[in-house]
Amino acid sequence: MDQSGEIRHTIDWDIIEITPFEESQIDAPVNLMDEETMFAFVGLTLEKHNDSVEGMNFGPIVDEIMDISVDDHIPNEENVFHDMDDPPMDVGTIYANMNDFRRAVKQHAIKTKFELGTEKSNPNLFRGYCKAESCP
Template identity: 40%
Template structure:
């Protein structure tokens, strides 16, 4: 196995110590001697960062895409220890409601709506209503 990888286990006849055969890495700094330095980071596209373990569902909270938002709402339900249902969802719109009940048997009044915002290029929470519910306790 060592010989296949180009490694030596014992000293050669010349008395040299064993060492791995490694090609030198080329210098990757290709910005030397350029006429115009180009930055690939687009200024208009902001980086949307959110806490994956404790997501917030406040009105106006942005998420980078719908997959990230769905992951966030699942984690939000796990943290709040409740079960949510969905209604009339589309690729660019998401609606959820609480499936739980209060102590007296009344249904939970929690609901949430999020949609894709073209002008801001993100998914944003547009409605979060929580009257008397088990989520906010």
């Protein structure tokens, strides 16, 4: 035992005997366990697929037997859905996020055939304009 209280064992390397391999053991195939033996060795059992499926209950979930009602509505969050093939570009139109708004502006420019220019753009701001001279 050392000063820290740990027991230390010393190995006397002089008394260890190393048995050399015989010529027939070199490059000989090693017999490994098959899958069933390995499962039994580690304490597991193989289950047939049909056995595990039969024990499951696939009955329908009925709202009347549920203990807690679930409402996915988040307060103060707008649920806004637009036709992104022909998005509305009216004053006061609300989009769910900046990416949806940018996508709608680009689609609107394609649909109405005008050239869109971007004056400023960052994650919270998008300022665009019509590049053509005939734009109002």
